[in-house]
Amino acid sequence: MNRSLASGIFSVVSTKVIVLVVTALSTPLLYRFLGASGFGDYSFLMSVFAIYMIFVSSGITDGVRKFLAEDRPKANWRKHVVGYYFRLALVLSAAGAVLMLLAAYFDLVGSAFGGGLSQYFYALALLVITAQFRDYARKTLMGFGLERYSEPLKVLDKVGFVIVAIPLAYLGAGVFGALVGHLVASILVAAVGLVLIHRRVPLSSVFDRPGDNFPRKTMLTFNSMSIALVFLLMSLYHIDIIMLQQFRTSADVGNYRAALAIAEFLWFVGIALQTVYVHSTSELWSQNRHRQITELASRTTRYTFLLTAIMAVGLASLADVAIPIYFGSEAKPAIEPLLLLLPGALGFALARPILAISQGNGKLRYPVAATGAAAGINLVLNALLIPRYGMHGAAVATSIGYGSMFAFHCLSARVIGFDPLADARLGRGVVAALLAGAPILSLSMAITNPLLALAVVPPVGFLTFVGFALLVGALDPTEPFEILGMLPDPIGSKADAMHNRIDRRVSSTDTPSRGWFQRILFIVGLSLLASGLALGLLGPALNSLL
Template identity: 75%
Template sequence: MNRSIASGVFSVVSAKVVVLVVTALSTPLLYRLLGASAFGEYAFLLSIFAIYMIFVSSGITDGVRKFLAEDRAAANWSEHVVGFYLRLAIVLSALGALLLVLATRFGVVGRAFGSDLTRYFYVLAALVVTAQFRDYARKTLMGFGLERYSEPLKILDKIGFVVVAVPLVYLGAGVIGALAGHLVASTLVAVIGLALVHRRVSLSCLFSRPTKRFPRKQMLTFNSMSIALVFLLMSLYHIDIVMLQHFRESAAVGNYKAALTLAEFLWFIPMALQTVFVHSTSELWSQNRFREISELASRTTRYTFLLTGVMAVGLAALADVAVPIYFGADAMPAITPLLLLLPGSLGFALARPVLAISQGKGMLRYPVAATGGAAMINLVLNVALIPRFGMHGAAIATSVGYGSMFVFHCWSARLVGFDPLSDARLGRSILTTVLAAVPIVALSTALTNPWLALAAVPPVGFVIFVTFALLVGALDPAEPFEVLSMFPDPLGAKADAIGSRLAAGGRERGERNWLHSLLFVAGLSLLVSGLTLGILGSGIQTVTP
């Protein structure tokens, strides 16, 4: 991972930390204020909206950041790309909003989803327009490599939503209040984002006409394949909620969404990598740096497995404690679905960066086929299991579908032209997870005081996990410092110096420098402990009546 990519990852991760904390505080508030049934309706509406927006925006957002990042010598390339996708964004958002209004007005929505939900779709129609320009502006900034602007906008979107939605819901506005929060926040972000884009490239490029050599056909082909890819991905995210709403009451949907929310916390780092890798690796592909791409992919796979693995083990060990404290006693039914979702969420976490690197090349037929295979497994299992087993069946089906993503995308990656397993050390990473799970679960079981368990298990479990990773060779002592060296100075410079000494010492003596490794483990464990206690403690204080 070169320093420019790491800098982008650092910007995205920093923003996602803030968004994660805000989400961790706001989600249980909304769950309690709305109640399980209304929260289930809200989750269902967002799922429908996400699927609908695939056809409105996915090809635009993926395309603009990919083609802006490519190293092309064509005259006024950036202006023409920005203008081309801005025209598409305007046309598709207008058509998307109009179609949703007409479908609602003439009863299509009522017949499909029930008359009780009809009024919400007028708000969703307005959200189509604001969300389109919010996402277009952010992805354009990312295409320019301006994550330092795009990621604060994501924070603003989340905070703006909470500031508007929570008071409205508290005052009795219900689901309409929550949707209004999204509408206001996305409008604000769209205005600011477009202003920032205008500073880089004048939005008057909307009216410019590129030459005949401009690759419109290539862009439109990429857009259509992106739409297919994102549709299949969104089916993995949302088909379970949509089907569960049909076969079970809204309260079951609300509890299942609570389980999904916790399971998706595992995607924190992988989603940041996926966000940055699409446009960052586009440049590597355009320069034919195939070996560097494989090295990046395989090392990322290993680090993602280790980081997500320790989070999954910790969340499983603390599920009985964390769920009722976090969402309230009414959410106890969410514990079992959460445990069922964790294995598949780990597999999906591994697939995310691999998929992003494949997208960076622009050869999407193999990623689409791989995602389609996982989506088909997910759909068939949901159809078979939800009518009989409800949200437990949904969790099993979704977990299997999620997990199959990694298998299929490893196959896809080799056809695209890189190997995500060349230095992944999957066997050692799995062994680390299994060995560490035993003492971590034992510690959680032994601590009967829930507050003591929340305070002790995350830092102690992290130390145990990293120690096993070092012992079995899933992680080399110098590697954490190599990763940290990619970050801005002074952290990057100090980590680089320590990592160089560790690597040199290993070559000279043929043994690991355990002192530095243990110091690193202790430091990171304190950091993880502080973050965990801060997030959980703040969330508990906020949601307690």
């Protein structure tokens, strides 16, 4: 993985971590201030808005990011791309806002979703315009390769929302307060982002008309396929919430959304990589560097699986502790749906980078078909299970739909021309997760103090998992330091030095390894020993300190 791509990934992942922390701190406050029912209404509105915005903005944001990243030998190429998509963004956002206002004014919203929600759609109509240019500005900067600017804008959006929405919700503004927070934050991000774009390409290019050789048809074709892809993808995010609202109370929707909020923490690595890979791999595809793409995809799959699997194991072991502390006792019904969602969330996290690399190829037929198959499974299962089993049925259906994404996109990738499983070592990763899961679960059971469990289990579990991953060969000895080497100095330089030292030592060692049967017995025995120590010694010792 080259340093420039690594720096882009680091910028995006760093932002994802910051946004994750801000979200982790603000979501329980919003849940408490709005209540389970209010949080359910808010979640439902944002799901409807997200699906609606697919038709307003998704073709624009994906298109401007892809085509700006391409180095085409045309005069003023980037200038014309910026202007073309700006004009398209303006027209579509205005049309989208008018349609939403008309739907609210003529009470079409009340007929479809209930009269109590109609009032909120006036605020959503304004949000259509502000969110359009917020996303246009960020994705344009990404197309220029300026993640160092686009990613802080995402932080600004999240922080701006929290600063406005949380106080308004606390003061009793309810769902309107949360919507105002989105409006203010998106206006701020759009304004700053457009100023940064203007420094790169004058916004006067909006008024410049490109020549006849400008590939409008190609862009529109990509836009239409991108809209189809994003619609199917977003249906996986939101169809369960929309359908659950029709069959259960707002409180059930709120608790289910709380479970989803926890499960979505597993996605941040996969989504961060997806964000970078769409435009970063476009250049690799244009140069027909298929071997490098396969190497990148398979290593990404392996790293994503390892990081996401240990997070899933940790969440499963601490679910009954974390949710009541995080959201309050009112959210205890969210524990079981969370456990049901975790396997699918793992598969969904793995699918996202593979999808991004496929998008970079520009031929979206197979990714659309793969996502459509998963979305179809998700829709059918939700329709079958939600009326009878409520949020538990939604969790099972959504987990299966999420998990199928990984399988379908692996098939799609091979048809397109790369293999995301070439060096994924998924079998070894599963073994490492199972072996580490025993002591992690034992430790979480042994520690009776909830806050102590939250402080101790994650770091101990992570180190335990890394150890087993190295033992079973899911990670090579040098790879943890290779990953740390992507970080800024002084950590990066020291990690590079350690990587080189271990690499020389490993390459100079020529000792026969034990047979596989003896090795398995040794590793399983080590896992059982660690579990016994966690139950018998470490947990009670830590409990006695408090």
